[in-house]
Amino acid sequence: MLAPTNPDTTAPQPDNAHVPEAVRLTPLRHRLSTRIILLSFASLMVVLGMISGTLYLSWKLEGAGAAINDAGSLRMRANRVAIELTRAQSGSPNDLAGQVAALDTTLAQLRRGNPARPLFLPDEPAIQAKLDLVVTDWQQRLKPLAVATASTTPATAYIDALPVFVNEADSLVKLIERDNASKTDLLRLSQASLAIIACVGTVAVIYLLYLWIILPVLRLQDGLQRMAAREFSLRLPIATRDEFGTLNAGFNRMADELQELYQDLAARVDSKTAELARQNRDLEALYDMTAFLNRASDAEAMARGFLERVMRQFEADGGTVRVIDAAHGKLHRLASVGLSDALAENSRCSAIHDCHCGAAAEAGMITVADLRQFVRQGSETQESPCGREGFRGMAAFRLDSPRGTLGTFTLHFRNPRELPPSDRQLLQTLARHLGTALEHLRLAASARQLAVVEERNLVAQGLHDSIAQGLNFLNLQVQLLGDAVERNDNAETREIVPLLRHGVEESYQDVRELLHNFRSRLTTGDMRPAVEDTVARFRRQCRTDARLTIEGSGPPLQPEQQLQVLFILQEALSNVRKHAMAEHVTISLTQGRDFQLVVQDDGEGFDPSEFDGQDSAHVGLHIMQERASRLGATLTIDARPGAGVRVALSLPRGETMPHPDELLAAQESSQ
Template sequence: MRTKPTLSTKLLAMGAGFLLVALASISLTLWVTWKLEGGAAAVNEAGRLRMNMLRMVLVLQTETAEAVQERVRLFDASLDLLRTGDPSRPLFVPWSDETRSRFEAIRTQWAQARSGWVTTLPPDRAQTLAQADAFVQQVDGFVDAIEIQIAGWTAALHLFQLFMMALAIVAAVTFMAASYLLVINPVARLQQAQARLRQGELGTRLPVDTDDEFGQLSAGFNLMAHALQASHDDLEHKVVEKTASIAVQNQRLAALYEVSALASTASSLELLAQGFVQQIRRVAGADAAAVRWSNEANERYVLLAGDGLPRTMAEGEHCLHTGSCLCGQPQAQARTRVIPITPSTTVALPHCREAGFETMVTIPVQMQQRLLGEVDLFFRSPIELTDELRDLLEAMTRHLASAMEGLRATALEREAAVAEERSMLARELHDSIAQSLAFLKIQTQLLRDAVNRGDEAKRDRSISELDVGVRECYSDVRELLVHFRTRTSEEDIESALRATLSKFEHQTGMATTLGMVGHGLPLAPDLQIQVLHMVQEALSNVRKHSGATRVDLLVHRHPRWRFEVQDNGKGFDVASVPPDSLHVGLGIMRERAHRVGAVLQVESTPGQGTRVCIELPTVTAATTMPPQPAPPSAASIAPQGAASGEELTPAVAAGRVATTA
């Protein structure tokens, strides 16, 4: 197959043609110029023949024969030069018929004149001049013939130069046209196509008219534009898909966020279930939805909330036994299922079919291998549950399970708080009023015995003891009421301490002072309550046993909290007080100190008053150190209950407890 020449071949052929034409024109011009130079030299040489003829005539009249011979020889040499020419000068006669006949006539006449001039006798003067004139005329005719030839060559050279000028103009125009058609126009089309491509016109294509380099460039540009357009379309498709995926993810995140918000704000299981069933129905696009709760033994399912359910279905399926219908799956078989409801489907309760539902999706509500209930979604058309939707529904159901467990934990916490409060009341009553009531019971028995025996002295003494015991019991009741009504500040315990000292001063008439030293982090409210109760117990002991007239309370905030209760009473011997003494105030204080991880120290000397010091652990120790009981020593006694194995509160787990009796 014949192939079209390429652009390089065309440009090389055009350049080679222009070069050949230029070389040919230059060669022809040089050749014509060389011819003209040779003819001009021949004219000069012919003119020299005229001059040599005149000298020959002069020599013939005046010189010797030898001189004549020399001149003849020179004349023959000139004629021979004209006949043969000299390319080195250059010199040659532009021969033609006219110049040849003229030259032959010159040679013939010279031969005749020479034969007569070379004799021994000098020629006749008149004859010699006549012959010389005739010879000069022949030479002039020869020169005229040569000049005619030179004039013809000169005219031809002028014409050729004009032709070359016209050819140069035509060649320039041809070169510009060819350059425009072969180079400039294709480059401009490429530039325009590239500009449109940059502007976003990805459908831009170039026509492929030739098989040359620009044709190949056009084909390559088209391939590049096609690839770019395909990539752009694919990218747009991917962006659309990604945007749709992100939108779906946002919808899922929004649904999960709404479920989380509902779980954090719902105050009861009914409100949680009602809000959840509406949200999961909207997310799943179901025609109806139901949330069922199962008891711990998984014996039955109770309808907590429904959305879109027919009334007959809600009433008829309010409580289902496990496994009795398509709803309420046993725990061992609990999994997400898509159940078609067809006329041939065997169901114990026909409410789903009667309501027109064709598909049901059941999702178990599980929490830590425990089945809490089930979510049922009803559709009036066949559906296929995608993996993404399945994951979303299961994630929402897990949030529901966490929320249900959280409500259950909150209820247990409230129950535990009530139980703890009751336990605390029981301890307070047991440690204070119960002891006094036991003492009164003994005194009552002694009084009965004294009355039966008629012992008036013991009767009166028992009545006095009963009166004192009733008064102390009454005082204990009042103190308990004061303790239970005391409230602390979340920022600082100082205001509560001042209120306690004010009440104590009003009840006892004792002078009190409060000193706050240093600055530190505030105590937690629960820790403030325990510390306040210990301070109140110390003040109660001062009121009951010290006989003091003044009480000072000094509080150190840094480097750790320390509370010192100092009185100016009669004091006592600490070592003489047994741990099982009927005076239970110290035991109560030890127990409270043990619960909060504090160190309780009691220092007293008979006649010099008593000092009770309560030192709390540092904040860092309170959050990092496990409880470490203090080593036993002569001045410290382990608190009651420290080795009993009772469960410790977070405050107790803060540090060690050591009490000094």
């Protein structure tokens, strides 16, 4: 089993402890390879010794076997000598000398041995003594009888002495066989021992290899698996100083580093997770606040909703939004939540330099963790108004906008509280959002006011240049009518009455046209029907022939652009009806890459050099010029006396209506 252990206390320190870990090596005498080589060499020596012993015994047995053959041949050769001796006495051909020489040679080989065959007698004394008896008996008794018998002695003497020699030779053979049998048993014992040693050695080698290699590898494998399962407290025992001991020490060092890294990583992951959670909350708060500020249309409701959301986000007990009155150095309450009316309207809180809220307008941010301090005023020290209200902490932030500082908003806490930097940054961001939203409300109100002023200006111009002139004409005719009535001048009266009727009809038509223009509303894509209705109404109002052509399939203009174009067309046709005395008028509208409107008549025209802005005949041209300027288009008027008038409006497709902020800035710069 593997247990967490300390590698520094399990094994002695290596001899090269002063060497850096990256280059430290296992000493040669402690290496696993050294032990394996020594074990292999010892096994080889044992095996080679056993094999050499068996080979030596086999060689001895082979030599003894040859000696048994030669010793056994002594009897045969002694009998052949007797046979050859008998032939020699009978006078028959014989090989007596050859047989005697062969027997001498055999005895000499038995005594000397012959390694080449191999042939040699065992080194036993009894065998050597028996060989000496056999050689002596042959040399001293049988061989002389054989030689003497060949000449004078009868063969019977040799034959009578032969059995003793044969018995001695048999005894020698038996001794050799007995020794050979013992060596054969020894060979078999050696072979059995070799087999036993091989088995035991194999088991021993396997066991040692298991202890030296397999078991450390299994421990290391189990350690790696447990390390993969994040059991970083695991330590491997260092029981040896070989390569596996070094490897286990390295594993333990790796485990130490991984444990430290994992603990640090876990702490960092927890920190990052908390940071991401906080950032997600901040993003949700910013998104919710931005959506709310974009929906709100009233400054007080916007400020109150802002406070409610911020107080809920930061667990505040009260809050207020104040706007700056730079002219009087005051802070006026716009909205408050969780504060009493007395505190919200406190005179000290309304002075910029007498409270923390005012200081935040200059410093950008003021946070007080504990309001149980005192605020010095003159020679007296008084408790903070917020402190008297029961609040012990506060945080004030400046409301900034692109045009400057608008005011401050403040959070009040009934318990002392220190805001972390992340919360302060979020509150500052929310303050900028509120300041920008309040500024947008102000700009939108100013833009709406400017639009109303401009429309009123156009209405006033229209009334002055059309109805007012007509009423002035009617007033003059009424005065003339009164004078004629006083003089009883019926002829002049009859002349004035039609003029009055005509003037009233013209004024009525002007009023209807103005009302129709004011009520005109367009959406994207409604340009063509509105133009056709305008031209049709012109045809009904006068006898002038009007021709309308609409060409192109470009994208439609914006609704506000369409409305201004329609007003310009109505004004141009109104001028044709009132002043041109034309028989024909052509209206051409082209929606291609650029938008173009052309109104051309064949009326009386006028001299552009005599153009005067105060001329009632040309007031409509002023109105068209102003609308074209609002549209961002170019209005060209070509006129010649007796040759009619050509009014051309050109609007590049990339142009858009000016933003209300631009109109407001233009108005402020002009003022």
